[in-house]
Amino acid sequence: MNLDLLFYAAAIPAVVLVGLSKGGLGGAFALIGVPLLAMVVPPMQAAAIFLPILLVMDAVALWAWRRHNNRPTLLAILPGGIFGIAIGWATSAYVSVNVMRLLLGGISVLFALRYFIDAARASQRAEPLAAPERPVAATLWGTLSGYASFVAHAGGPPFQIYTLPLRLDPLAYTGTSTRFFAIMNAVKVIPYFALGELGSDNLYLSATLLPVALVSTLIGARLVHHLRPAVFYPLMYGMVLIAGGKLLYDGITGLG
Template structure:
């Protein structure tokens, strides 16, 4: 049996925001999906409902950005990310979710503040050079992205911490993040099924939201394609700051409520 009208009043805005994010408009919008949907169902069910929708969005995003993406960045980040998912699966019953969200949020906020400081320095004659690909940081932030994506749906900020300083072309950056999370979401299906978080009822409900998800994803991609680098990167760092701040806020509120 499908949910009632009140459920869709909450689900539609949640899917719209996540779809715009999947189109390339930043993880801050995506992080709002589960909290909004949790107004109508439990957080666990909200995460389970969104995973098939995210995969449907991935299909649309992969088609839209099929000609773009940086293979080097993907090959650097994906091994650590898949290992992070495996660790998340093995430790999901033991690691406090709110503590992880707090750590990721604080690191992301500090990362953006460092960027703001670097921009300020550049205006006083110190140029900002693109970072090079580095195996150590890629393994670290890739594993954080995979782990955070599995246990707390918070994989975007760690990806941004590694990838934004590379200063890829905006379209190549977007194509890369689309491919990265398409792989992660597909891999996450296995442990989600194993943990019993996906069932026929949830899948049917998710399917009713697929058309909206696809339209929202295409709209997000349409906007990003028209952004110049001078606009794209400040926008992305702003989205990262909002995402990090949201993680900190939600985790602190969760830790206080649990006391």
């Protein structure tokens, strides 16, 4: 198959999934984007191609959610997130492509398995009380979120592990999440440029995919009012599990 056709065969579905996530369909669609694209290009290049697209999406999302935020939560988790990006920068400079595939695949598989385990246990749990802000936990999960965000724009699950137990108002939660990841993506521009990942070739590919991203974001915003989470969340996380497993296999065989 022609290389360009192979690239777009993976890139268009990947960008559509990320756009649907930004439109409101949840983090699982976003999590599969980079692993799917990383099947045809190196993981760091896949993440770099997505970054300009995400920055445009963030600008729209910040405007839409400008009136909603939880400032204490944002301030608690943000330092760890920036520290995680720094760790990701250092890791990308010294770790091989196959090791990066292992890390990315492992993150994807673990997050998908966590969803299915939690779903299996949900019926046995009592309704939890809201957790307080915890600076140590915020730093830990913020760091993991920043690292996963740098490597694969997949920082949603660690962010959710810390923030969901806080049981924030849904509007405040969404506004806080929007601000956190908009800041993360803006900070990532510096190390991505330093690593040479935002060159003209990758920026061109980003530009060609931007219309797909914007359309899919609008579609996601429309569909979020009609789709049943009980059907689509297992499907989304199942896709994450498959993509993560493929990356693990590629990384293991590449190192072997």
